[in-house]
Each structure stands twice: as C-alpha cells, then as structure tokens.
Amino acid sequence: MTEKRKRAALAVSLVAAALALGCVAALLVDHFVTLGAEAAATTRIEALELEVGTDASVATRIEAERERVTQASLARQARGGRLAWLLLGLSSLAVATGKVWASTRPTPSPSLERLQAAAVEPTLGLVGERRPSAPLATEPDAEFVDCLVRRLGPSRETAIPLLQAIQNHFGYLPDEALQRVCETTEITPAQIAGTSSFYAQFRRSPVGRHVVRVCHGTACHVAGATRVDDELRRHFGIRPGEDTDPDRRVTLDAVACVGCCSLAPVMMVGDETAGRLTPAAARNILDETLVEP
Ligand code: FES
Structure with a gap:
C-alpha cells in the first residue's frame, strides 16, 4: 500500500x-x-x-x-x-x-538485547562463547539456520545474533550457513562480510577440536610464550598464517594476559590452565589431552 x-x-x-x-x-x-x-x-x-x-x-x-x-x-x-x-x-x-x-505499520524491530537473549537459548548455546560440554557441529546444516531465522526473525537487525549463534554452533561461520542466511533473510552478503570482518569474535575458517589459548601477555612473552607457540605449531603441523592443524585437532589462539602471570608462560586448554610451561611440557599436555576420549 x-x-x-x-x-x-x-x-x-x-x-x-x-x-x-x-x-x-x-x-x-x-x-x-x-x-x-x-x-x-x-x-x-x-x-x-x-x-x-x-x-x-x-x-x-x-x-x-x-x-x-x-x-x-x-x-x-x-x-x-x-x-x-x-x-x-x-x-x-x-x-x-x-x-x-x-x-501497514512497520513491525518494530526487536531490540538487540532481546535478540541476543533469544540466541542464548539452551539449545543454541551461549552467544559468543563455546560451551565446553557442547560438541561443535561438523556439517553445515540448513535446517539449523532455518530454525535460527524462525527464532530471531529475517530482518537486517538480526545479523549479529544470527552470526553469533552460527559461530557458537559450528565454531566458525561456514559459507553454506551464511549463504542460507542470505537466502532466507533480508541480510545481504555485503552485510555479512562487513559484520564478520569487523568483529574479532567471528571466524571464517573451521576451528579445531581443542582450542588452545596461548598467552602472549608481557609476563608470558618474557617467560618464553613464543617458544611454546612455535613448538606447538611445529608439532601439530600448523602452517604459517593459520591457527588450526590440517586434521582440525587443535586451534591455537594467541591471547593477551589471562590473569595468572605468576605461572608464566601459560596456556589454557578449554577451561584448564597450564603454567610454567616449557615447549616440551606444552606439547605433552596437548598430546595427553588429544588421547583422552
Ligand atoms: S601475561 Fe600471561 S598470564 Fe599474564
């Protein structure tokens, strides 16, 4: 009209x-x-x-x-x-x-807070974070995206909550899922590209089964964080410029101070903190973690 x-x-x-x-x-x-x-x-x-x-x-x-x-x-x-x-x-x-x-009046757009609250549904996981107990989905799933769109709505304002929920589910933003979002909502590929590149929390490449946060804060850097990082990269065959090994077992995430400088150098495997690391000790810890069921 x-x-x-x-x-x-x-x-x-x-x-x-x-x-x-x-x-x-x-x-x-x-x-x-x-x-x-x-x-x-x-x-x-x-x-x-x-x-x-x-x-x-x-x-x-x-x-x-x-x-x-x-x-x-x-x-x-x-x-x-x-x-x-x-x-x-x-x-x-x-x-x-x-x-x-x-x-004919336009429906008011739901607030970002409400959309984010909707995305925090237990079935979707906590927005922006990975729940340690929730295994990541491995295959891009159109039905999952459709469910999200039904829950959050198709307007452009839902872009961030949608991407957060997709990332939380898959551990990254699969191309197939993003394409499905564009097909079923008012969100354009340009908007997705802009949003996903603007916020550091979004990944466009698959994440490994274990995310290892290697601290590169000042104390850890001085204590040898770079040597720990180099050894883990060498051991798992992670190529320069990438953060995940080809078998997607481990993703190395370089982070700033995690708050336990007295244990430097430090890395976190999931919620577990390991400190006073040597390159060999870090490698052994991850090897043991990987053989755990
Ligand atoms: S600098 Fe690494 S824990 Fe503080």
Missing part, C-alpha cells in the same frame, strides 16, 4: 471516529433536552388539570398539550433511531479503516 493510501485510511478512520463521538454527544443531548421538555409539559398538564373543574375549555388545552408531548416523544424516537444507525456505521468505518492503517 502506498504512503498516500495509508494516510487516507488514517484520515478516514479519525474523521469517522470523531463523527461517531459527535453522534454519541447528540444522542445524550437530545435525551436530556427531551427529558426536560417532558417534565415541563407534565407540570403544565398537571396545572391545567387543576383548572379543568372550573373551566371546561381547559380540557381542550390539556388534550392539545398531551398531543404535543406525544408528537415530541415520537420525533425523539425517530431522531434517536437515525442517530443510532449513523453511529453504528461510523464506528464500523472507523474500525475498518483503522485496521487497514494499523496493518
């Missing part, structure tokens, strides 16, 4: 509602005016009835007065009926055009 028609529907609705209110006011005024007139006529008739005993001609005036009251009552009923029908018609018109106008 065009903007002009929307405005016309709103105008008709408002005018009809105003006229309907006018009808209600007219009915009320007519009712009270008639009541006053009838009371006055009754008073006059009662006064004439007192005179009728001494003057027979008064009977004719009483009869005329009663006839006038009767005609006034009939006229009031006729006016009331017409006003009631008019009121009904105007009310219906106001409601119908009001509904037309309301149906």
Whole structure:
C-alpha cells in the first residue's frame, strides 16, 4: 500500500471516529433536552388539570398539550433511531479503516538485547562463547539456520545474533550457513562480510577440536610464550598464517594476559590452565589431552 493510501485510511478512520463521538454527544443531548421538555409539559398538564373543574375549555388545552408531548416523544424516537444507525456505521468505518492503517505499520524491530537473549537459548548455546560440554557441529546444516531465522526473525537487525549463534554452533561461520542466511533473510552478503570482518569474535575458517589459548601477555612473552607457540605449531603441523592443524585437532589462539602471570608462560586448554610451561611440557599436555576420549 502506498504512503498516500495509508494516510487516507488514517484520515478516514479519525474523521469517522470523531463523527461517531459527535453522534454519541447528540444522542445524550437530545435525551436530556427531551427529558426536560417532558417534565415541563407534565407540570403544565398537571396545572391545567387543576383548572379543568372550573373551566371546561381547559380540557381542550390539556388534550392539545398531551398531543404535543406525544408528537415530541415520537420525533425523539425517530431522531434517536437515525442517530443510532449513523453511529453504528461510523464506528464500523472507523474500525475498518483503522485496521487497514494499523496493518501497514512497520513491525518494530526487536531490540538487540532481546535478540541476543533469544540466541542464548539452551539449545543454541551461549552467544559468543563455546560451551565446553557442547560438541561443535561438523556439517553445515540448513535446517539449523532455518530454525535460527524462525527464532530471531529475517530482518537486517538480526545479523549479529544470527552470526553469533552460527559461530557458537559450528565454531566458525561456514559459507553454506551464511549463504542460507542470505537466502532466507533480508541480510545481504555485503552485510555479512562487513559484520564478520569487523568483529574479532567471528571466524571464517573451521576451528579445531581443542582450542588452545596461548598467552602472549608481557609476563608470558618474557617467560618464553613464543617458544611454546612455535613448538606447538611445529608439532601439530600448523602452517604459517593459520591457527588450526590440517586434521582440525587443535586451534591455537594467541591471547593477551589471562590473569595468572605468576605461572608464566601459560596456556589454557578449554577451561584448564597450564603454567610454567616449557615447549616440551606444552606439547605433552596437548598430546595427553588429544588421547583422552
Ligand atoms: S601475561 Fe600471561 S598470564 Fe599474564
């Protein structure tokens, strides 16, 4: 519907509602005016009835007065009926055009907080974080994306919560999932590219089965974090410029201080912290972690 028609529907609705209110006011005024007139006529008739005993001609005036009251009552009923029908018609018109106008109003976009709250559903996992107990999905799953879109909505404002939930589910943003998002929402590939590259939390490449956060804060750097990192890269065959080994067993995540500098150098495997590392000790810890079921 065009903007002009929307405005016309709103105008008709408002005018009809105003006229309907006018009808209600007219009915009320007519009712009270008639009541006053009838009371006055009754008073006059009662006064004439007192005179009728001494003057027979008064009977004719009483009869005329009663006839006038009767005609006034009939006229009031006729006016009331017409006003009631008019009121009904105007009310219906106001409601119908009001509904037309309301149906064309844009649905308010859900707030980012609400969208993020929706994405924190237990089935989806915590937005922006990986739950240690929740295994990552391995195959891009269109049904999962469709479920997310149904839950969060197809508007452009849902881009960040959608990407967060997808990343949480797969550990990264698979191309197939992003393509499905573009097919089923108003989100464009350009918007996805911009959002996913702007926020450091989003990954475009698969993540390993274990994410190892190697601290490169000052204390750990001085204590030999680079040597730990180099050894782990060499041991797992992680190529320069990449952070995950070809078998997707381990992803090395270089992080800033994790808050236990006295144990430097430090790495975290999931929620476990390992400190005072040597390159060999770090390698052995990860080897043991990988053989655990
Ligand atoms: S610098 Fe590594 S834990 Fe603080």
